[in-house]
Amino acid sequence: MDGVHDIGGRQGFGHVRYARDARAFHTDWEVRANSLYAFAVRRGIFNMDEYRHAIERMEPRHYLAASYYERSLTALATLCVEKGVVTREELEQRAHGAFPLALPSARGRTNASDRERFKPGDRVRVKTDYVPGHVRMPGYIRGKTGVVVSESPVYPFPDAHAHAVEAEEEPTYDVRFRSEDLWPNSADAALVHVAVFQSYLERGG
Amino acid sequence: MADRSSIVRRTASVEERVDAIQAALDQRGMEATGAVDELSHLAQEQWIPQNGARVVAKAWLDPAFRARLLADGRAAVAELGLVLPKHHRHLVVLENTQTVQNVICCTLCSCTAFTIIGLPPDWYKDLEYRSRVVRESRTVLKEMGLDLAPEVEVRVWDTTADTRYMVLPEQPAETIGWSEDRLAEIVTRDAMIGVARL
Numbered sequence: 001m002d003g004v005h006d007i008g009g010r011q012g013f014g015h016v017r018y019a020r021d022a023r024a025f026h027t028d029w030e031v032r033a034n035s036l037y038a039f040a041v042r043r044g045i046f047n048m049d050e051y052r053h054a055i056e057r058m059e060p061r062h063y064l065a066a067s068y069y070e071r072s073l074t075a076l077a078t079l080c081v082e083k084g085v086v087t088r089e090e091l092e093q094r095a096h097g098a099f100p101l102a103l104p105s106a107r108g109r110t111n112a113s114d115r116e117r118f119k120p121g122d123r124v125r126v127k128t129d130y131v132p133g134h135v136r137m138p139g140y141i142r143g144k145t146g147v148v149v150s151e152s153p154v155y156p157f158p159d160a161h162a163h164a165v166e167a168e169e170e171p172t173y174d175v176r177f178r179s180e181d182l183w184p185n186s187a188d189a190a191l192v193h194v195a196v197f198q199s200y201l202e203r204g205g
Numbered sequence: 206m207a208d209r210s211s212i213v214r215r216t217a218s219v220e221e222r223v224d225a226i227q228a229a230l231d232q233r234g235m236e237a238t239g240a241v242d243e244l245s246h247l248a249q250e251q252w253i254p255q256n257g258a259r260v261v262a263k264a265w266l267d268p269a270f271r272a273r274l275l276a277d278g279r280a281a282v283a284e285l286g287l288v289l290p291k292h293h294r295h296l297v298v299l300e301n302t303q304t305v306q307n308v309i310c311c312t313l314c315s316c317t318a319f320t321i322i323g324l325p326p327d328w329y330k331d332l333e334y335r336s337r338v339v340r341e342s343r344t345v346l347k348e349m350g351l352d353l354a355p356e357v358e359v360r361v362w363d364t365t366a367d368t369r370y371m372v373l374p375e376q377p378a379e380t381i382g383w384s385e386d387r388l389a390e391i392v393t394r395d396a397m398i399g400v401a402r403l
Contacts, residue, residue, distance in 0.1 A: 005313060005314065006312070006313060007312060007332060007335050007336040008312030008313070008335065008336065008339045008340070008363065009312075009336065009339055009340045010336040011336075011340075013332055013333040013336045013337055014333055015333065015348050016328050016331065016333045016334045016337070016338075016345060016348060016349055017327070017328050017331060017333065018328045018348075018349045018350075018400075019326075019328070020350075020393075020395060020401070021326075021393055021394065021395060022326035022327060022328060023326065024248075024323060024324035024325065024326055025248075025249065025324070029219055029220045029223045031245045031248060031249065032223050032227065032241055032245065033219075033223050034244075034245075034248055034324075035240070035241040035244035035245045035248060036223070036226060036227060036230070036237060036241060038244050038248075039230075039237055039240040039241060039244060040230075042240070043235065048292055048367070052313075052314050055314065056313075064332070067219075067327075068315055068327070068330040069219075070219050073219060073222055073223055073226070076226060077222065077226050080226065080229075080230075085229075085230070085233070086226070086229045086230070086233075090229055091222070091225045091226060091229060092217070092225075094224070094225035094228055094229060095217035095221040095222050095224070095225035096217060096221060097214055097215045097216055097217030097218075097221065098214045098215065098216045098217060099216075099217055099222055099225065100216060136313065136365045136366060137365070138312050138313055138363065138365060140312075140339065140340075152294070152295045152366065152368045153294045153295050154294075155292075155294060155366055155367055158366075172365075172366040172368060174297070174368075179339075179340065179342070179361075182339075182340070183340055186340075187340045187341065188340070188341050188342050188343040188344055188359070189343070189359070190339075190342040190343065190358075190359040190360065190361050191358065191359070191360045191361070192339055192360075192361045192363065193360060193361065193362045193363065194363045194365050195363070195364070195365045195366035195368050196365070196366075197366065
């Protein structure tokens with residue numbers, strides 16, 4: 001999904017609001033929001049890909065304005081409602097007000113049928129796929145060519161796992177891109193490494 | 206029932222919303238509150254940067270451990286009793302040198318090896334860092350106080366799968382000969398993210 005969450009390389013943002021060795025939490029509700037979503041994952045109410053996708057499905061203005069832990073909370077509540085654990089009405093009654101949830105999900109997809117095994121040094125190209133559901137390919141690498149550095153253990157395929165679609169587990173490839181290839185004449189010189197699922201890749205020229 | 210979009214209501218505060226979902230889960234016999242207490246303790250007391258600091262200090266002192274750490278991070282940190290969640294199947298340790306600076310990020314969300322380097326701070330999860338560090342790495346690092354020499358190569362690692370990363374900083378020359386415990390005290394989360402040098 002080409003959502004508002006996919007912001008790698010987007011321009012117009014200001015300075016990082018950096019404080020050395022900043023705290024992870026500031027208030028009690030942040031700690032509890034973090035623990036509640038972890039609890040729901042541990043209990044099997046939803047998996048991490050469903051969780052990440054529920055964050056991505058937040059209404060864009062809500063997503064951009066929300067703190068990280070408000071996004072966690074929203075994904076948790078959305079998935080609990082979608083899976084029939086609670087109802088939105090009950091949550092809103094208990095909260096004494098509106099409880100904004102994420103927007104509905106589009107369809108998922110299974111692994112690509114033409115998956116290839118790559119080895120370090122291979123040149124690979126990221127397919128120009130446009131995926132309505134969950135996908136872990138950041139938009140800034142779509143159609144770009146890089147070099148395989150290594151192969152990971154296999155993981156659930158996120159595009160399927162976030163949507164209860166059957167799929168095989170598959171490895172990711174650590175693919176090294178040159179920032180110059182990603183944003184010609186418009187990036188600081190760097191090597192950008194991305195963990196790219198096998199289904200997203202084809203052999204590059 | 207009236208069309209809900211036509212009813213103007215206040216939005217519940219985040220605290221009220223957290224209370225609501227926690228109470229709703231408790232009411233279904235899921236004992237969320239007990240689990241929250243346990244997980245909150247882990248998040249605040251166990252998943253802390255001091256874990257990664259111990260790993261780094263040992264790697265500085267023990268070349269065989271360093272080699273194992275670079276070859277298989279997950280197995281090597283387990284030697285120190287440190288674990289990653291089951292779904293983090295791979296921990297890749299990135300070695301900084303005089304001419305290489307590794308820096309980690311997550312442009313799509315905010316993933317980290319949180320059980321090892323600690324839960325990430327706000328700036329790591331904010332829109333500015335996520336959007337800019339992949340494209341303007343050297344500029345962003347400089348703004349954050351890390352002014353790299355021109356000959357240093359920057360390598361940015363975007364955490365787009367459940368493989369996790371941590372940076373192995375260079376040992377400062379003035380700490381040669383220090384004990385492992387003393388070395389661990391100087392290693393910071395920000396250095397293991399790669400936005401600071403020690």
